[in-house]
Amino acid sequence: MPRAAVIGILALMPLVGACSGGEDDPASQGKQAVAAAPAAGVVAPAKVEMIAGLTGCKANIRVEAEQLREGLCHTKQGDYLITTFPEDRYQQAWLSTASMYGGKYLVGKRWVVAAKPKALERFREKLGGTIRQLRGVGPTPKAS
Incomplete structure (x- = not known):
């Protein structure tokens, strides 16, 4: 990789980060602890x-x-989606819609990563953010 590209990436790295409301913030309900x-x-x-x-x-x-903008990543470890939003309100609308389907997501400041739970933990170490469990709508399967 050219030296200028490496310097550019290093200069932009501080722009990626995590965001979370406080513990008393209703928007923070259902979130796991934030890891910087x-x-x-x-x-x-x-x-x-x-x-x-x-x-x-x-x-x-x-x-x-x-x-929003959405990109698909295809790797040996699995596929995952990265979605970014120009405004917080679009992210909140997306999360509200996704909550109908349930699942875990890594959520940051105007971005969401949808991947397998193990991958979300790895990504959180690199990106920050909060892993959120969104509840689905409808009956839940019973344990056998």
């Missing part, structure tokens, strides 16, 4: 491509819309 990522630095919205680079992939942009 060593590589994350300052809290700020990031681009799909930057998050993808920090997680070890080159994202294939699937959605380019006014409300």
